[in-house]
Amino acid sequence: MLTSLHRIIYVSRSLLRGDEDQVAVELRRILAVSRRNNASEGLTGALLLGHGSFAQVLEGPMGAVEHAFERIQDDPRHADLVVVEVGAVAARAFPDWSMAFAGAAAAGVAPRVRAVLDQVAASSHATAAESVLGLLDGLIRREAEWAMAH
Numbered sequence: 001m002l003t004s005l006h007r008i009i010y011v012s013r014s015l016l017r018g019d020e021d022q023v024a025v026e027l028r029r030i031l032a033v034s035r036r037n038n039a040s041e042g043l044t045g046a047l048l049l050g051h052g053s054f055a056q057v058l059e060g061p062m063g064a065v066e067h068a069f070e071r072i073q074d075d076p077r078h079a080d081l082v083v084v085e086v087g088a089v090a091a092r093a094f095p096d097w098s099m100a101f102a103g104a105a106a107a108g109v110a111p112r113v114r115a116v117l118d119q120v121a122a123s124s125h126a127t128a129a130e131s132v133l134g135l136l137d138g139l140i141r142r143e144a145e146w147a148m149a150h
């Protein structure tokens with residue numbers, strides 16, 4: 001039977017506090033749990049942290065996406081979640097990643113994250129969703145290329 005593929009894209013405000021190392025430790029915890037759960041539930045996606053905000057793409061079978069998102073929504077490590085896209089998609093954007101991560105330390109990323117937040121503030125959700133996908137796709141491809149070259 002064909003299970004329809006669902007995708008949710010949201011942005012949220014990070015409540016991770018402390019210095020760079022403390023944030024990195026908490027992020028590693030989030031990613032470890034996410035990768036374990038997502039792998040066993042057929043979920044893939046990507047997460048970005050930059051400019052004090054998270055942006056996440058989560059994709060997979062509808063029920064699994066909904067269940068995971070319920071947990072994520074209740075997580076006290078972020079707030080003010082805004083869903084910019086939800087619904088059926090034809091294909092996964094991040095088929096090879098149980099949860100890819102892009103830190104936005106790279107130069108030029110902060111303005112693009114700010115642009116996404118401006119689009120959300122202007123209720124241009126479809127544009128924001130496109131921006132998040134483009135941003136994450138570029139960052140993750142760049143990190144994968146870097147990893148292959150080193």
Ligand SMILES: Cc1cc2nc3c(=O)[nH]c(=O)nc-3n(C[C@H](O)[C@H](O)[C@H](O)COP(=O)(O)O)c2cc1C
Nearest residue numbers: 030033034037038054056068071072075077078099
């Ligand atoms: C920004 C953010 C993204 C998250 N993404 C995921 C995810 O993709 N999958 C997941 O299972 N949990 C994710 N979590 C963690 C969940 O909120 C929750 O802590 C976790 O699913 C609980 O799993 P457990 O019951 O196995 O401990 C995320 C949390 C945050 C703050």
